[in-house]
Amino acid sequence: MPELPEVEFVARELNRIVGGQKIATAELLRARLAPDSQIPDFGGLLDRAKINFVHRRGKNILFDLDNRRTLLTHLRMSGRFMLLNGQADDPKFTHAVLHFVDGSRLVFQDQRHFGLMKVIETARLDLDPSIAKLAPEPFSEDFGPEYLREQLARSGRSLKEFLLDQTKVCGLGNIYASEAMFRAGISPKRKARNVPGVRIERLHRCIVDVLAEALAEVSGRTPNPAAIGEGVYGDGASGDWRVYEREGGPCRTCSAPIRRIKQGQRSTYYCPKCQR
DSSP: OOOHHHHHHHHHHHHHHHTTOBEEEEEEOOGGGSTTSOHHHHHHHHTTOBEEEEEEETTEEEEEETTSEEEEEEOTTTEEEEEEOTTSOOOTTEEEEEEETTSOEEEEEETTSOOEEEEEEGGGGGGSHHHHTOOOOTTSTTSOHHHHHHHHHTOOSBHHHHHHOTTTSSSOOHHHHHHHHHHHTOOTTSBGGGSOHHHHHHHHHHHHHHHHHHHHHHHTSOOOGGGTTBTTBGGGOOOOOSSTTOTTSBOTTTOOBOEEEEETTEEEEEOTTTOO
């Protein structure tokens, strides 16, 4: 599943290629993609609207429209956007299409069927549960060491499970949570409320650094409007990870074998020596 850096990359690319475009018609081809809208109503909420800009909040991609609405999209496991011309056929697993007045169209494809779309009044966007529950953005002033300290103190869950909770730390997923804990030298099995005070500021810094470095890396990729985000996340993604998906490999700090455990149905990778 794409995490904050990958979603930010997709949002920036969408803003570049469809920001300013006017939607002629919109089609919802799979009802469960937008469970809050009936198929006939979906187009009515978007038809003839201009896309002012595209931005991100958490892992949500937000299309700000000139009809005082916002189209919220969550990619989930395999959702992706494709900007196609009039001659190209819709690919398999196309679930929604935005037809633009210039003849091009933006297709939302989702092989695993987990993606989500929702049309929200822009004035009420911050009140929608998808947005209102989110923690502060990790690059914002609101996400500081003191905020992290307060949230950790209230949680009896493992640190790894805490970091994956978007209401506590926004934008982190399985990859960057493992990487941040390794850099901070904290065991993923430690209870969140038991993280030593001297480690919290370091953990905060490592979270921000891991996300910033990942964002810089994906931003350097060559974008493909016909497959936005391809190779950035999903099966084509790869990274020079320190621990993630390196089970049995040597730790690059101490050479101890990297271990993998299951936490909350997700794999966690860590160094048993560096993260005691």
